[in-house]
Amino acid sequence: MRMAEGVEWALHSCLLLAWVEQDAVSAARLARYYQLPPAYLNKQLQALSKAGILTSLSGPRGGFRLARPPERITLMDVVAAIEGPEAAFRCTEIRQRVPLAGPGVQFPAPCSIAGAMRKAELAWRHALAEQTLADVMAATERSTPEASDRARRWFEDTRA
Amino acid sequence: MRMAEGVEWALHSCLLLAWVEQDAVSAARLARYYQLPPAYLNKQLQALSKAGILTSLSGPRGGFRLARPPERITLMDVVAAIEGPEAAFRCTEIRQRVPLAGPGVQFPAPCSIAGAMRKAELAWRHALAEQTLADVMAATERSTPEASDRARRWFEDTRA
């Protein structure tokens, strides 16, 4: 199981948009800052925009911006925006294919295996939903205070 | 994010091996029972064997068998055996690539984003580790009592 690379990019991008409270930050500048492929990062930001996490603005002076305060953006929101809504474990009901299967509905009760897997996945989703972008900002400020200042300064200096 | 199909197969296979306490069940018969591609299922069972969850036996009358009682096999064991040990979220330290980076070590403190994601993933792993194969057996027995009997009967009848 492997999470998409874009999730990491999206999280760092949101963190940065929270730090830099400019009018808007374009995907190109964000990509330059993190040394990432601009067009592909743009794609990820589009997904965040579609999910309502960011607001986009076209044209010069355009770019992306947080759609709501960091306290109201959870990690679950970002992950769901990039990875999609589907669960990681998908029950294909292979138990229905066993022989001696009668003609009618075989197992109306839900699959115990799928239930157990879903239970674990819900724990994961809850843990993600309990952590907001503001929490991550605070943790970073505590462990690496200079990071946010550096980001702000660079984005102000290279605005011209 | 998408979990490998083999995880579902592996879980159902383990469940079946727990029900059917024959000498050994071959991958071919298991595949016939669930209508799955035999060679590929064999590959998954090999992974379980390498992980010490199953024991394998070659030759006629050979096959696979649970290596230990179902109470001591957790869902985490099975998932780890198929998916590998690596975490779903992998921090590539893109924060290290920001400009104005000095020559020495930049951020000795761990990445807050990676920490938050790991936290959620640990919740998932714990939830998986807390559920044993015996638990799933009990749940299935409660919701679908006929399933285990059917399996046992089919594997005994078609032994010849």
Added chain:
DNA sequence: GTAACTGTACTCGGATATTCCATGTCCGAGTAGGGTTGG
């Protein structure tokens, strides 16, 4: 009759194709700002 031997059929195990999705790229639609031109 018994025991050793040989052949066969069946199993796992790993090396080998193929398909599909994540990754990466490109070009078009739209917009804001500035320069220009006419009044």
Added chain:
DNA sequence: CCAACCCTACTCGGACATGGAATATCCGAGTACAGTTAC
């Protein structure tokens, strides 16, 4: 001098290639059983 207009440059947005990993398959190594043969 001022205002309307046009043009350029820059942005997002979605359609289009590419690569690598999951999926699927095939063949070889090894083993237990049965049949056969020699004693």
